[in-house]
């Protein structure tokens with residue numbers, strides 16, 4: 318059974334269609350990339366899949382996540398799904414973090430919620446231990462100190478690790494990573510990508526990976542959907558699509574990525 322089945326998904330505002338008739342599915346543990354130029358509808362697709370679209374946008378079609386319909390779902394139903402079946406990591410970690418709360422508490426909250434949904438209760442020292450384990454899992458040194466820090470006391474890379482720990486605390490079946498490294502410097506980007514890749518494999522999570530960086534996409538996912546102006550122009554195994562693109566648009570994306578790499582002297 319699919320973990321995620323998107324069928325004829327469209328997103329519009331008034332008469333403007335931003336995502337059009339999109340269909341794809343994701344099996345448990347599978348890794349899928351969503352690529353396309355800026356403004357092609359990647360983030361809106363991810364938001365529609367989690368019921369997080371801004372109010373002025375309307376979604377139609379169907380998004381079945383862990384067997385439950387997201388489109389038109391109630392806040393209560395979607396909150397449960399978001400804390401259990403799916404978690405997101407965004408481009409800018411500060412979007413996910415509360416500036417006024419110590420990061421340990423921010424990780425403890427989803428961990429306690431998840432335990433409650435599983436019919437157990439975790440508090441006090443047991444919850445602190447889970448937070449420390451999660452901080453270690455995202456390779457943050459000195460987790461006791463980090464747990465007591467506020468987001469502004471951490472570097473961008475450390476903040477993204479905390480955001481990933483918060484997502485892991487939900488124990489999701491599906492992780493959506495929307496340009497998770499764009500806001501970071503190149504060395505930190507590579508570290509965070511390596512971390513995400515390892516965690517997804519270790520925990521056997523499905524991954525929806527949104528990125529501009531085609532070499533990274535090629536190394537991270539198994540299948541890819543190419544979006545252009547809100548429409549899927551090509552879908553397939555990433556090795557096939559990148560080696561033998563069928564659509565001119567995919568060819569131009571790959572060409573642009575090659576030119577960029579050449580300009581860097583193939584140093585990436």
Ligand SMILES: Nc1ncnc2c1ncn2[C@@H]1O[C@H](COP(=O)(O)OP(=O)(O)OP(=O)(O)O)[C@@H](O)[C@H]1O
Pocket residue numbers: 330335353354355356357358359360361362371373374
């Ligand atoms: N709240 C909104 N109201 C109206 N239009 C929007 C809204 N949010 C996004 N759009 C438009 O929808 C289109 C798709 O946006 P989206 O953010 O999904 O693109 P993207 O592929 O994720 O781009 P990027 O790679 O730059 O993040 C764009 O034309 C954008 O301007």
